[in-house]
Amino acid sequence: MNDIYKMAEASEMMSVGDLCNIQIRQNQNWNLLPNYGVLSSVAPTQIIKGRCNYPGFPQWLGKNSSANKSKRLIRELK
Numbered sequence: 001m002n003d004i005y006k007m008a009e010a011s012e013m014m015s016v017g018d019l020c021n022i023q024i025r026q027n028q029n030w031n032l033l034p035n036y037g038v039l040s041s042v043a044p045t046q047i048i049k050g051r052c053n054y055p056g057f058p059q060w061l062g063k064n065s066s067a068n069k070s071k072r073l074i075r076e077l078k
Helices: 002-027 030-048 057-077
Strands: none
Touching: 002 030
16 A cells, blocks of 8 residues: 555655746746656655566566467467
8 A cells, every 4th residue: 555655645745846837937047947847756756766566567468468469369269
């Protein structure tokens, strides 16, 4: 459960960073640029600290492809 709360907090930081980015772009308030960098990248990575234990996309894609091939071969044998 703790990981879910950390992910939620990290996504909240990215959302605040996005709001900061809107202020930078719409109002040309370039003084917010360092805050945007911290809120959108540094803070979320410090909160998560590399603990996102989800499979990477390439590995999932390979396993999904193999599973689909096996299912197709089984259908052909029936």
